[in-house]
Amino acid sequence: MLRDAALVAGKDLRLEARSRVALNQIAPFALLVLILFAFALDPDRGLLARATPGLYWVAVLLCTLLAVQRSFGVEAADGNRDALRLSGLAPGGIFLGKAAAVAVQLLALEVLLGLGVVVLYNTPVGGWLLLGSTCLAATAGVAAAGTLYGVLAAGLRVRETLLPLLLLPVLAPVLIGSTRAFEAALSGAAADGWPWVGLLAVFALVYIVAGALAFGPLLEES
């Protein structure tokens, strides 16, 4: 299964390297979201800095929708889903590979968004270990849940509009946990943030296991 996961992740990342959709479309979208938040809250720069954790993670979740749509969009074209079914690849491996590729792209976007909030919101940054751990745990959960709901919506004609409706409510615990952990890190009270990282890790583990088990039947139905 891990061999299959590495193969699929490599293929998806190669597709991104060739198409540069994340670089040329999702990354500018992420920065645009930050800028629009800044326009909306500009009269109060202090409020903008205080709201940074929540705004940052809302931007990440919106980028997740685009990354997952893209991940399954390439499989919808020209019979690729049939080819995947016929390939002999383990469904669990396909799930892990696609989730890993989405996670890598999201981590790169999170670094960019981090630079964005420092520059645009003038947010002082500290608690690097907690920030990094939060990003890793939250990204794993978001990518796993996104991939699971992505394949669920993939076979539907209304997938573009259905995916946000399915996925965003599911990701609410990630938004809450990661925002609280970031608030703790940025306020210098790191000890308050680690329980939230634990919650994020549990969320990620649940969706990784559920996704690896459920991806096969869902790929059949899509």
Added chain:
Amino acid sequence: MDAVISFRGAVALLGRFPALAGVDLDVAPGEVVLLQGPNGAGKTTLLRACAGLVGVTDGAATVLGVDLRHDRRAVRSRVGYLGHATGLYDELSVEDNVRFWTRAAGADPTDAEAAMAALGLDGRLRQVAVGRLSAGQRRRTSLATLLARRPELWLLDEPHAGLDNVARDLVDGLVADAVAAGATVLVASHELDRAEAIAGRVVTVSGGVVVGDTGRTPGEAGAPGVGAPGGEARRAP
């Protein structure tokens, strides 16, 4: 010797529509069988059912010894299915696509090289993104991904469509080589002259059932019923 394909009254539904409405068909190892029939006759659904992509809901259906009604996934990695779509990633090069699908099937990477060479995908063409290829070149790339997997059963849906004469000859040679290597081939085509030249048997499908078969006589097991609509069997040359 056991049949590679054995269908008895096989029914397959597309939604509520019975695309296969009781197919009886036996295909022996090493046979090259041409499926012919009008549009909507059920040829593509029959090929997809053999590939395990469409479920058989009634009757009996066995492919390569696998009971499709119980575990159709088990047959998938053993067949090579060329459908109307090519199953390729537009942004990846010819070489990337063939290598990916070869490795996905667990086949030897050197088979990918041999397959590309056999389909005339040499030189600079290997590095071209599939999205920039002509329809015929895409078809050849798709065939290369199948060839590298060395399937036991080839299921080809309009394999000559969109190809020039040179590429059509390549496909015919591919089928001959596959049979020589012990594979079985089921090919659906509207280009009867060319397809009949490579097929030793012609099966006519209409309305989701087999209505003609040059390899069976009426009354024989697996043969179409006497008096079935359009059931006059054609003789292969």
